[in-house]
Amino acid sequence: MKILLAVDGSKFTKKMLAYLSTHDDVFGAGNDYTALTVQTPLPPRARAAVGAQVVNEYYESEAHKVLTPIERYLSRQGRSVKSTWKVGPAGETIAKFADAGKYDLVIMGSHGYGTLGNLVLGSVATQVLARAKAPVLLVR
Numbered sequence: 344m345k346i347l348l349a350v351d352g353s354k355f356t357k358k359m360l361a362y363l364s365t366h367d368d369v370f371g372a373g374n375d376y377t378a379l380t381v382q383t384p385l386p387p388r389a390r391a392a393v394g395a396q397v398v399n400e401y402y403e404s405e406a407h408k409v410l411t412p413i414e415r416y417l418s419r420q421g422r423s424v425k426s427t428w429k430v431g432p433a434g435e436t437i438a439k440f441a442d443a444g445k446y447d448l449v450i451m452g453s454h455g456y457g458t459l460g461n462l463v464l465g466s467v468a469t470q471v472l473a474r475a476k477a478p479v480l481l482v483r
Contacts, residue, residue, distance in 0.1 A: 344374045344375070344447045344448060345374070345375045345377075345444070345445065345446050345447045345448075346370070346374050346375065346376050346377070346446065346447065346448045346449075346450060347377050347379055347437075347440065347441050347444065347446040347448070347449045347450070347477070348360075348363075348376060348377065348378045348379065348413070348424070348450050348451070349379055349380075349381075349437045349449060349450070349451035349471065350378050350379065350380050350409060350410070350413055350451075350452075351380060351381075351409060351433075351452075352380070352408065352409035352412070352413075353452065353454065354452075355452025355453060355454055355482070355483070356409075356413070356452050357452075358452055358482055358483070359450060359451060359452040359482040360413065360416055360417070362450075362482045363417075363420075363422075363450070364420055371422075372420075372421045372422050372423070374422070376417065376422055376423065376424040376425070377424065377425045377426070377427065377444070377446070378410055378413050378414070378417075378424050378425070378426045378427070379426075379427055379428065379429065379437060379440055380406050380409040380410055380426075380428045380429075381428070381429050381430070381431060381432075381433040381436045381437060382402045382405055382406060382428060382429070382430045383430075383432075383433070384430050384431060385398055385401075402428070402430055403428070406428030409428075410426040410428065413426070414426055432470075433467045433470070434466065434467045434468075434469070434470020434471050434473075434474065435470060435474060437449065437451070437467070437470075437471050437475070438470065438471050438473075438474035438475040439474075441471075441475045441476070441477050442475060442476050442477070446477045447477060447478075448477060448478050448479075448480060449471060449475055449477050449478070449479045449480070450479075450480045450482065451467075451468060451471065451479065451480075451481060451482070452481070452482050452483070453468040453481040453482065453483045454467070454468070468481055
């Protein structure tokens, strides 16, 4: 199965990884894993002030802070993972990436932040559920 792990380095990402580890019968090493983290775009004025190269290095550095521990954790669990990062609105970007990559499943932790309607799931999770064509497994 081709599985996209939408990660942000939060405690909810850690819970999602723990869930994978405890459900080895379904999420074992035989699956094809990709970890995706999405960086929030900096305001255009900030990008113009410091330059595109500095901003791109910042995005890459922040992404590696999230992805490196996940790669290590999954490696210790006997799972190989490809890692990538994108810049954009998180929910929309995750859904587009999942659709373009033809993933069989998207797994993500749910924060539960947001307005009254998003208390249970969180706004990013709600956006991914609404936009992605692949099934989405939310771990809370």
